[in-house]
Amino acid sequence: MTDQCCAPIARQPLSEGEAAELAVLLKAVADPVRLRLLSMIGSHPGGEACVCDLTDAFDLTAPTISHHLKVLRTAGLIGSQRRGTWVYYWIIPEVVNRLGDLFTPHQQSPTPTSAAKLVTA
Amino acid sequence: MTDQCCAPIARQPLSEGEAAELAVLLKAVADPVRLRLLSMIGSHPGGEACVCDLTDAFDLTAPTISHHLKVLRTAGLIGSQRRGTWVYYWIIPEVVNRLGDLFTPHQQSPTPTSAAKLVTA
Numbered sequence: 001m002t003d004q005c006c007a008p009i010a011r012q013p014l015s016e017g018e019a020a021e022l023a024v025l026l027k028a029v030a031d032p033v034r035l036r037l038l039s040m041i042g043s044h045p046g047g048e049a050c051v052c053d054l055t056d057a058f059d060l061t062a063p064t065i066s067h068h069l070k071v072l073r074t075a076g077l078i079g080s081q082r083r084g085t086w087v088y089y090w091i092i093p094e095v096v097n098r099l100g101d102l103f104t105p106h107q108q109s110p111t112p113t114s115a116a117k118l119v120t121a
Numbered sequence: 122m123t124d125q126c127c128a129p130i131a132r133q134p135l136s137e138g139e140a141a142e143l144a145v146l147l148k149a150v151a152d153p154v155r156l157r158l159l160s161m162i163g164s165h166p167g168g169e170a171c172v173c174d175l176t177d178a179f180d181l182t183a184p185t186i187s188h189h190l191k192v193l194r195t196a197g198l199i200g201s202q203r204r205g206t207w208v209y210y211w212i213i214p215e216v217v218n219r220l221g222d223l224f225t226p227h228q229q230s231p232t233p234t235s236a237a238k239l240v241t242a
Contacts, residue, residue: 007221009156010163010212013178019153019160026156030147032140035130039140042131057134091131096224100128104221105214 007105025099028075033058034068038096041078041089048090128226146220149196154179155189159217162199162210169211 014022029035040057041049055065069089072078076095081088135143150156161178162170176186190210193199197216201208 006163006212006214007217009160009217010214012160012164014157014160016153016157019156022156023151023153026147026151030144030151032137032144035140035143035147036135036137039130039133039135042127043133091127093127093131093226096128096130097226100221100223100225102221103217104225105218 007103009102022098022102025075025077025095028071028077029099031068031071033060033065034072037065037068038072038077038091042091042096048088050086050088052086054089128224130223143219143223146196146198146216149192149198150220152189152192154181154186155193158186158189159193159198159212163212163217169209171207171209173207175210 029038036057037054040054044053051062051065051069054069055062058065069078069080069087073080073089076092078089079092080090150159157178158175161175165174172183172186172190175190176183179186190199190201190208194201194210197213199210199212201210203209
């Protein structure tokens, strides 16, 4: 950790507006089914998945899966398009990256004011 | 994105166990007050904050702030210690980093099976 600044979440207080916006994104992913759906969509060959590829992995009804996909889409984490019978989904990397950026320490020289160390005494 | 592999969330499907564990962490941070508390604790000079440093920024009662701090502590995102009158809090970087790792693209050569591209056609 010595050559890494802390993650943005630990670098400066978030404003109310930033926190509200990020909480919406985090609520969308703070669910085991939606996390699995997101990972299945993102890792699917070709970078997109048909809803028909997603339902078999879950012991859930199609409307329940659709609800979870809608939450992810409404939050902006995935895009979707109907083609013929099926709807196809893909990840929006820019939005996923916002969450990564929030919690990831950045490789840089800490400034004097951000060089706070964890005090465990 | 060309020299970056996708984020782990988009690299391979999460198992049920992994998704359940990560959802607990994400639920803990998926709240605007808790996000702000986490950022205030992490960015506080010395890397830790007294509960007395945290309450003034919010239009909330002390018990409500305490409840939110307890959620963060129970999830393992912050540690705490009572010293005299006050309880002090600090971030547990290893746990915060788990969230960063999940959503951050890693700089590496993509393997043939993970080289899926975003299809927007």
